[in-house]
Amino acid sequence: MTVRSNESKDTMQGIPVSPGIIVGKAHLVDRSRVKILYQYLIDEKQVAGEVERFENAIRATDEQIKILKNRVPEHVKEHSFILDSHLMILKDSMLRDSTIRRIEEEKINAEWALKKSFHEIRKIFAQIDDEYISNRIQDVENVSERILRNLSGEMVESLAEIRERVIIVAHDLSPADTTELNISKVMGFITDVGGQTSHTAIMAQALEIPAVVGLESATARIADRDLLIVDGSTGEVIINPDDADIIHYQEKELQHEKYKSSIARISHLPAETPDGYRIAIKANIEFLEEVAAVRDHGAEGIGLYRTEFLYLRSKVLPTEEELFNDYKEVAEIMNPDPVTIRTLDLGGDKFASHIEIANEMNPAMGLRAIRLCLKEPGLFRTQLRAILRASTFGHVQLMFPMISGVQEVIEAKEILTRIKGELDSEEILYDENIPVGVMIEIPSAVTISDLLTKHVDFFSIGTNDLIQYALAIDRVNEHVAYMYQPFHPAILRMIRQVVLEGKKAGIKVSLCGEMAGDPLCIPILLGLGLDELSLNARSIPLVKTIVRAIPLEQARYDFEQVLQLNTAMEVRDYLLKRMKKMIPELGEKGFFPT
Amino acid sequence: MIPGDFNMEQTKVLKISNNLGLHARAAGKIVALANQYESKLFLKKDADEVDGSSILSILTLSCPKGTEVEVKIVGEDSEAFMESLTELFSNKFGEEQ
Numbered sequence: 001m002t003v004r005s006n007e008s009k010d011t012m013q014g015i016p017v018s019p020g021i022i023v024g025k026a027h028l029v030d031r032s033r034v035k036i037l038y039q040y041l042i043d044e045k046q047v048a049g050e051v052e053r054f055e056n057a058i059r060a061t062d063e064q065i066k067i068l069k070n071r072v073p074e075h076v077k078e079h080s081f082i083l084d085s086h087l088m089i090l091k092d093s094m095l096r097d098s099t100i101r102r103i104e105e106e107k108i109n110a111e112w113a114l115k116k117s118f119h120e121i122r123k124i125f126a127q128i129d130d131e132y133i134s135n136r137i138q139d140v141e142n143v144s145e146r147i148l149r150n151l152s153g154e155m156v157e158s159l160a161e162i163r164e165r166v167i168i169v170a171h172d173l174s175p176a177d178t179t180e181l182n183i184s185k186v187m188g189f190i191t192d193v194g195g196q197t198s199h200t201a202i203m204a205q206a207l208e209i210p211a212v213v214g215l216e217s218a219t220a221r222i223a224d225r226d227l228l229i230v231d232g233s234t235g236e237v238i239i240n241p242d243d244a245d246i247i248h249y250q251e252k253e254l255q256h257e258k259y260k261s262s263i264a265r266i267s268h269l270p271a272e273t274p275d276g277y278r279i280a281i282k283a284n285i286e287f288l289e290e291v292a293a294v295r296d297h298g299a300e301g302i303g304l305y306r307t308e309f310l311y312l313r314s315k316v317l318p319t320e321e322e323l324f325n326d327y328k329e330v331a332e333i334m335n336p337d338p339v340t341i342r343t344l345d346l347g348g349d350k351f352a353s354h355i356e357i358a359n360e361m362n363p364a365m366g367l368r369a370i371r372l373c374l375k376e377p378g379l380f381r382t383q384l385r386a387i388l389r390a391s392t393f394g395h396v397q398l399m400f401p402m403i404s405g406v407q408e409v410i411e412a413k414e415i416l417t418r419i420k421g422e423l424d425s426e427e428i429l430y431d432e433n434i435p436v437g438v439m440i441e442i443p444s445a446v447t448i449s450d451l452l453t454k455h456v457d458f459f460s461i462g463t464n465d466l467i468q469y470a471l472a473i474d475r476v477n478e479h480v481a482y483m484y485q486p487f488h489p490a491i492l493r494m495i496r497q498v499v500l501e502g503k504k505a506g507i508k509v510s511l512c513g514e515m516a517g518d519p520l521c522i523p524i525l526l527g528l529g530l531d532e533l534s535l536n537a538r539s540i541p542l543v544k545t546i547v548r549a550i551p552l553e554q555a556r557y558d559f560e561q562v563l564q565l566n567t568a569m570e571v572r573d574y575l576l577k578r579m580k581k582m583i584p585e586l587g588e589k590g591f592f593p594t
Numbered sequence: 595m596i597p598g599d600f601n602m603e604q605t606k607v608l609k610i611s612n613n614l615g616l617h618a619r620a621a622g623k624i625v626a627l628a629n630q631y632e633s634k635l636f637l638k639k640d641a642d643e644v645d646g647s648s649i650l651s652i653l654t655l656s657c658p659k660g661t662e663v664e665v666k667i668v669g670e671d672s673e674a675f676m677e678s679l680t681e682l683f684s685n686k687f688g689e690e691q
Contacts, residue, residue, distance in 0.1 A: 092650045
């Protein structure tokens with residue numbers, strides 16, 4: 001065990017993912033999935049005691065589940081049935097008897113034995129064809145975790161039970177954890193793992209609350225109820241700060257907020273450099289409800305409408321009508337500004353249970369996005385019909401994700417043509433000239449971008465995935481997340497290649513990853529000659545402010561300089577120095593890391 | 595073998611006739627019933643025979659609608675147990691009218 005800080009001041013540095021400064025009490029969430037357990041051998045004399053310890057944990061779990069069951073209201077029977085089956089699993093011979101047998105025969109401790117039994121059951125369940133049944137392994141996992149917690153004497157804590165405003169300190173937060181959160185009580189998040197694009201980061205940005213991730217040892221160094229200062233702009237976390245720190249940070253926060261509202265007031269102005277170059281600034285959205293914020297923040301259209309939400313919202317696939325109504329509304333509200341709708345980018349880790357998906361070793365490289373759509377024509381057809389039908393209600397553009405080669409574009413466009421024919425024969429209106437573009441996010445697409453230009457109307461560079469695939473970095477893997485580097489010379493060169501090919505062919509090139517919202521990236525994105533940037537609506541005022549401060553000539557010069565540098569770190573340092581010189585007030589107001 | 599011992603064991607082939615097949619809720623009902631009797635229940639599909647008091651084991655048999663399951667009950671109250679079990683199967687586990 002790590003010795004926890006007690007009232008002594010300590011500072012940590014992590015990855016800032018959502019700006020703002022907060023001072024508040026820590027709420028330590030220990031949900032590290034009962035990771036590695038103490039595994040040890042026991043001797044003959046300890047066997048009986050170990051079995052008894054296990055039986056006691058079973059008994060305690062049994063009581064806890066029964067208490068839970070009593071709390072379930074009469075009319076919600078489905079839920080109470082699940083708890084009944086948990087009670088049965090708890091005493092099931094495959095779990096209980098086999099764990100006891102392992103303790104007795106292998107002479108190992110109860111936690112270890114239980115984990116082994118669970119793995120054995122999981123192996124058997126993985127072989128069952130019926131997905132409904134094989135998914136029951138989740139119930140077994142749930143029960144096993146409860147037993148494990150009772151073995152180690154820990155209580156299961158629910159994030160729903162937080163009563164006062166706190167800063168959540170966790171190893172990691174799953175989507176399930178965050179949906180359970182009582183959001184009004186959360187001031188901010190800090191986590192041991194994660195990076196710019198982790199779930200915690202996206203969640204915090206959407207809620208506009210500060211977050212710092214990738215702190216590595218936050219849960220080990222911070223004790224529950226420690227006073228914390230979290231600076232979501234610099235990534236700094238101070239544990240048990242003194243009064244001077246608190247005053248300093250509160251002042252900084254005030255300045256930051258003041259500046260934010262001052263630039264928000266002028267965000268309707270175009271993003272035009274002092275020497276007259278205009279770049280279009282658009283917004284990325286995930287749900288219809290965000291459209292109002294998009295308008296407020298001064299976006300000139302929607303550069304990326306991620307369409308996954310309607311598919312993840314319920315267990316049933318959305319109908320063509322549901323999709324159509326949603327797309328139509330976005331198109332109408334944004335009209336005459338364009339809305340680029342990206343077709344389904346699901347598969348891999350995100351996909352719900354509608355479609356049978358093999359358990360993939362490497363979901364990021366598996367059956368997802370356009371690959372899934374080409375394999376499931378029914379799924380694709382429904383969405384394409386909805387998009388085409390919505391296209392007469394505004395300015396709609398269509399975009400295919402995860403394109404790796406020309407063949408996929410040809411196939412997707414063939415399907416599109418067929419569906420247009422269908423709509424013609426049904427006498428349903430649509431925009432016959434709907435622009436069709438592709439996401440450039442796989443390195444192969446960069447290499448053949450010259451070939452792709454002949455088949456599409458525009459490119460949109462998805463840097464989040466491009467960086468991940470080009471650098472072979474799994475951005476959710478805490479051990480390599482630090483190598484996820486937007487400033488890597490390879491990434492800058494790839495973006496340059498795509499922009500040059502786009503210009504040569506006369507098609508527009510947009511960039512829609514996190515890079516587009518990172519203040520430090522703006523000079524090089526300008527210097528690269530991109531036609532548009534698409535980013536989170538809340539970052540638009542800041543990005544526009546930066547664009548309006550940097551002459552294009554300057555940006556081009558800086559980009560040429562940066563291209564000569566050898567490492568991501570050198571690029572970052574160069575840009576930080578330039579930006580602090582060009583727009584000193586942004587540094588002072590806490591928009592750059594120090 | 596003592597006389598009358600043959601009653602100690604009952605065997606029968608029962609068919610899964612509810613639409614959902616032998617899923618968790620139905621398996622749970624079998625286990626709940628098994629817990630009410632002294633006799634031991636075994637379910638067999640093809641070559642696999644499992645303990646009928648283990649919900650996980652029953653699930654691993656993976657029986658969709660239409661599956662025929664060989665049921666074996668061993669013990670003193672096997673006859674009464676078989677009777678209730680047969681009823682549970684023919685009732686489609688209480689799931690459909």
